[in-house]
Amino acid sequence: MDGANQSVVSEFLFLGLTNSWEIQLFLFVFSSTFYVASMMGNSLIILTVTCDPHLHSPMYFLLANLSFIDLGVSSVTSPKMIYDLFRKHKVISFGGCIAQIFFIHVIGGVEMVLLIAMAFDRYVAICKPLHYLTIMSPRMCVFFIVAAWMIGLTHSMVQLAFVVKLPFCGPNVLDTFYCDLPRFIKLACIDTYQLESMIRANSGFISVGSFFILIISYIVIILTVQKQSSAGSSKALSTLSAHITVVVLFFGPLIFFYTWPSPSIPLDKFLAIFDAVLTPFLNPVIYTFRNQEMKVAMRRLYIHVLAVFVCVLSCISQIC
Numbered sequence: 001m002d003g004a005n006q007s008v009v010s011e012f013l014f015l016g017l018t019n020s021w022e023i024q025l026f027l028f029v030f031s032s033t034f035y036v037a038s039m040m041g042n043s044l045i046i047l048t049v050t051c052d053p054h055l056h057s058p059m060y061f062l063l064a065n066l067s068f069i070d071l072g073v074s075s076v077t078s079p080k081m082i083y084d085l086f087r088k089h090k091v092i093s094f095g096g097c098i099a100q101i102f103f104i105h106v107i108g109g110v111e112m113v114l115l116i117a118m119a120f121d122r123y124v125a126i127c128k129p130l131h132y133l134t135i136m137s138p139r140m141c142v143f144f145i146v147a148a149w150m151i152g153l154t155h156s157m158v159q160l161a162f163v164v165k166l167p168f169c170g171p172n173v174l175d176t177f178y179c180d181l182p183r184f185i186k187l188a189c190i191d192t193y194q195l196e197s198m199i200r201a202n203s204g205f206i207s208v209g210s211f212f213i214l215i216i217s218y219i220v221i222i223l224t225v226q227k228q229s230s231a232g233s234s235k236a237l238s239t240l241s242a243h244i245t246v247v248v249l250f251f252g253p254l255i256f257f258y259t260w261p262s263p264s265i266p267l268d269k270f271l272a273i274f275d276a277v278l279t280p281f282l283n284p285v286i287y288t289f290r291n292q293e294m295k296v297a298m299r300r301l302y303i304h305v306l307a308v309f310v311c312v313l314s315c316i317s318q319i320c
Contacts (some may be wrong), residue, residue, distance in 0.1 A: 008166035014090035041284035042067035052297040058136040070280040077178040097179040109152030117144040211251040241288040
């Protein structure tokens with residue numbers, strides 16, 4: 001193990017998604033479209049929640065933070081993937097690969113905690129409505145955000161602490177389009193079976209555990225909703241269905257990555273594209289189209305921005 005900490009590999013080569021020019025063109029248009037749409041959609045949610053006083057409530061505060069995280073989800077792997085689609089030599093530096101792994105796990109950890117916080121928020125709103133503002137105080141909301149980032153950073157640093165000093169002395173080809181931690185570890189020059197098992201167990205346990213906590217929470221909420229009046233229950237169920245859909249979209253690929261022993265490469269890549277490109281786009285779509293308050297607030301923001309634009313144009317025309 002002399003020189004175990006000495007890595008001679010300075011960059012990693014991605015095999016990418018496909019060698020077919022037609023499929024590459026389709027993926028370029030598909031990924032670029034959904035990347036831009038997700039960035040615009042999530043930015044619009046943040047702007048709407050920030051500017052509209054009617055949305056200054058715990059639920060929308062958490063939603064705006066989720067949209068902020070989804071901006072990160074879109075930006076960690078998608079731009080590099082889109083840039084590399086038509087390149088023959090798809091490379092990333094050793095430091096770039098480590099940074100990508102770090103941010104993937106930070107963002108994943110933060111989003112898990114945020115989804116749990118949003119489930120708790122809905123539980124309090126539906127099951128304890130009289131105590132909602134007392135329990136979901138501004139201090140509690142800030143606590144959730146700070147806890148989410150602390151847990152995300154801790155989770156990521158724990159993962160990287162075991163791999164950042166692994167020796168890489170030869171193989172540097174990753175059959176994917178981003179730095180995937182399990183595949184990254186396999187390129188090390190030592191036996192990494194125990195390390196792979198530990199990392200899969202760590203991420204898998206957190207993912208599956210969080211998923212079951214959320215599912216149990218939503219089952220309790222749904223059972224409570226069914227006892228309420230039909231008018232109130234229909235609105236609550238509409239909101240819950242949006243939350244549950246987002247939870248399934250987020251945790252589905254994640255659980256597959258870290259609990260399935262040896263997924264096939266094509267399926268693995270498909271789920272990675274889905275997680276990196278589609279999920280950040282679907283989150284704002286789901287929350288917007290299933291939420292009447294958000295649609296009304298966006299309409300108010302559009303009218304306000306349009307009025308300001310017309311006013312600016314009028315001033316410019318008068319000056320000219």
